[in-house]
Amino acid sequence: MLESRTGFLQKWNKEVFGDIRNRKNRLKRRLDGIQNSLHKKYNPFLEELGKNLAKELKEVLNQEEALWFQKSRSMWIRDGDRNTRSKYKFDPDSNTDIPHNLMIRGYLKLNSLCSNENAVVNKCKLMEFVDDLGQWRNLENLNDIPEERDIWKANATPSNKTLLWRLGHGKRPTRNRLVSWSNISPLCPLCGKFKETNIHLIRDCQKAVTIWNSFINPRDRACFYILPVKEWISWNLQRKVKFNNNQWNIIFAIGCSLIWKWRNKLCFENDFELPEEPHRIILHHAKTLAEAWSEELTTPKLMPVEDAHEWRKPKQGWIKINAGRAVCIQNKMASCGALLRDHTGKWICGYMTNLGLSNVFIAELWGIYPGLKLAWDKGFKKVIVESDSSLVVNQILGKNTSKSSVHPITQSIKSLLLYSWEVEIKYSPRSSNMCADGIAKKGLSWLGGLVYYNDPPNFLLRQLRLDSWDSTCRSDPGG
């Protein structure tokens, strides 16, 4: 009977699974194609088609999952305990490539899972995992990896690194921790079924699993869901794979921080609902971050004359606008601000505002525009604008060829430049643009509209003093 079952399984594997796999891959390829062309140009027909294909894909994935479950159960019945014992027994003398402690941890973890259908699927995953020695070889030295170093070296923002470190050390205030000094329920606020431990929250909760599954292909899932938390973080930070052209380690760090953020919002904000397509948001953040970093690396350094690190007063008769922007990596909120100073370094006026969702580039442009407008309205005829984004400076000066589309705000700035006055747009390094930086950052925590400062605000006094002190003996040769 077992024999016939095996034959049946093989046939089933080839025909049913093969068919599903082909359909799945075909659908994915078509969806990718559609997404690529939508990215270039919007087309309602394609969008509609994409939606239908996505629906179809979802059905295929469901079918695959159901089949997979049947398959795993059949294998389970077929191999039964025989398989489990021989494969998962801890035997120090056995000659195997598999690091035992890891295997044991994996096994213990599986046993700790509830004995429902998922556990069967999970056990089956572990079997596939153990069979795939290639995987294990990659992980051979896993226990020697100094996880801490991986975290601090990771491609992530400082706050993300701290989050990962705290997760690795079980130091997030999850409910399972809080329960020891308060009478809060230890159950996970997302699923309400399991104790909310660090690893449950960030990876094992059903909500998190749905998110991670959008990224992790079924082949790697066994590894992804079995590793203990520290190894898990290391493994992910070291993976060299890319998803949609984005490095996995960046996506991973952002995924963790967003899951943590959403969990908090669910706990503390009554009307918060999880986003519909969380993986897209994670991907979007990862993309923006990677772009920002590559911009920093590839932007040619436009060095201003001589000393690059201090603010310089403009020459007599000129005023200087220093514009800056700030973008919160976690929530993508952007703000901008700028200040106008005369040739003695004296404050003329300043402003800042929160821009809502935006990016570095546009925020910088918005930092410049109101400043120019103000300067014109106040009747200044000789103006220097300093920005620490060479990309923005190049775009205003028309030198930028890399951005195919020119943002409308650039047009507004350009038309201001056509008035009868002298305006110089210059790049200055961030270190000489600290006041603008400070005023822009203030905007991040500001919830109202544009704020004007007729007098220097308190939070800038120190930096203003530094600037004017530094520039006492120097003035800008360009002005």
Ligand SMILES: [Zn+2]
């Ligand atoms: Zn949960």
